[in-house]
Amino acid sequence: MPPIRRRPVPTPPTTRPRVAGLRKRTAPQHVVEPEPAVELPAEVPAEPTAVEPENDAQALADPAGPAEPTEPVEPVEPEEEPTPRVAEDERADEESSARRSGWALPVALVVLAALLVGLGAWFQTRAGQVSYNRALVDSAATTEVAGVAREAVEKSFSYNFADVAATEKAAAELLTGKAQCQYSAIFEPVRALAPEQKLVVTVKVVSSGVTSLEGDRATALLFVDQVTTRTTDNQSGGGMAMMRVGARRVDDRWKIDNMEMFGQGGDRSAELAECR
Amino acid sequence: MGTGVRRWALPVAAVLAVLAAGYAVWAGVSWWGASSSDSVAYARERDEVLRVGQVGIANFTTLDYREVDRDLDRWLDTSTGALRSEIESDRAVRAKQLADARTVTESRVLDAAVTELDDRAGRARVIAVVETSVMPEGGQSVKKVDRYQTELTRTDAGWKLSALGPVRAGGA
Incomplete structure (x- = not known):
């Protein structure tokens, strides 16, 4: 109860009816009403003055502290300048405290501004770093990458024994870097086998998905079917493969720069791993 | 001497703080926009x-x-x-x-x-x-x-x- 009573009193010191109105809300009893009339005059002057004298008291107390111990050390001076010094000290201290209070806000604002600039810079770098995998999100680029990967795999691995060179030529155009080395490792046995068995191989991508697409790099997963026809005895057989393909955008064109086969024997994997 | 500077300090600092706040808000919004798009x-x-x-x-x-x-x-x-x-x-x-x-x-x-x-x-x-x-x-x-x-x-x-x-x- 006492803290509730005191608070409303200093705010509306001039008009009493308002105080009574406030009172009614907190304490609806009529008996309490007369009380503010008694308290008001006593508390109103006490609060506002309490702030000022405190500062004064501090200002006075400060010089008083060091002044007292210095007096005994310097016994000659107090005779001549006791009063001016106190006045000077008082003024200097008033000024410094005023300066202190005068600078506190600008300094705080500058510090705040610096913090906000730092925060803003952090936000901005984070905004710049928001890069994400655009596979499927960017449908045009996704379709393009999937199409290039499909074309590269189909053209590089489909061949006719009569013209294996044409296949290798196509592969050279569609593949780049590491993928060319991987391709020659995979295709090496074909050069000898194809003419020997008169092989015709058709490779078809049956399913594909782009797994990542960021900037000028992309990867895709391809499911591949392969139909091999041995024209010497017209035997044909099917096979299937799964491969992960890496693509890089070079001069506005996607090229395959990495190929990994899943479910291959250890020999071939080791051979492919040698490519850099 | 000090009073002249002091008179300017507060408005300048306030303007700085407001500008900095504006920048921070803008950067924050652009980050939020970049990271919460469709x-x-x-x-x-x-x-x-x-x-x-x-x-x-x-x-x-x-x-x-x-x-x-x-x-x-x-x-x-x-x-x-x-x-x-x-x-x-x-x-x-x-x-x-x-x-x-x-x-x-x-x-x-x-x-x-x-x-x-x-x-x-x-x-x-x-x-x-x-x-x-x-x-x-x-x-x-x-x-x-x-x-x-x-x-x-x-x-x-x-x-x-x-x-x-x-x-x-x-x-x-």
Whole structure:
């Protein structure tokens, strides 16, 4: 109860009816009403003055502290300048405290501004770093990458024994870097086998998905079917493969720069791993 | 002397603070905008579909004949629609078959890709390369690599598998 009573009193010191109105809300009893009339005059002057004298008291107390111990050390001076010094000290201290209070806000604002600039810079770098995998999100680029990967795999691995060179030529155009080395490792046995068995191989991508697409790099997963026809005895057989393909955008064109086969024997994997 | 500077200090500092606040707000909004766009949300949905698809496929290709009931429950948990009703309808037969087979099958997804995602309709397709090791009771485990395709449907409890099957040669 006492803290509730005191608070409303200093705010509306001039008009009493308002105080009574406030009172009614907190304490609806009529008996309490007369009380503010008694308290008001006593508390109103006490609060506002309490702030000022405190500062004064501090200002006075400060010089008083060091002044007292210095007096005994310097016994000659107090005779001549006791009063001016106190006045000077008082003024200097008033000024410094005023300066202190005068600078506190600008300094705080500058510090705040610096913090906000730092925060803003952090936000901005984070905004710049928001890069994400655009596979499927960017449908045009996704379709393009999937199409290039499909074309590269189909053209590089489909061949006719009569013209294996044409296949290798196509592969050279569609593949780049590491993928060319991987391709020659995979295709090496074909050069000898194809003419020997008169092989015709058709490779078809049956399913594909782009797994990542960021900037000028992309990867895709391809499911591949392969139909091999041995024209010497017209035997044909099917096979299937799964491969992960890496693509890089070079001069506005996607090229395959990495190929990994899943479910291959250890020999071939080791051979492919040698490519850099 | 000091008073002149002091008079300017507060307004200048205030202007600085206001400008800095404006910059921070702008940068914050641009970051928020960049990281919460529709595209980012779609990309997040795709990642979620991929994750659920991978976990689901691994689930459905992993089975221990000693724990058939537990595994079938897990299949039910991760499926919906046609796939779920298929498991539900012939559960008893399937459970017996699996128990009789006396094999422990363990799978892991080597790679997977979302091939289609309609985030409005809540439908998606995922393809995956799965390495399965089949271990007959008391026998040697055999490893093989297969390719699967699954369809996912969004439910109230997240994405679930609504169809699953191997991608056979010949476009099946």
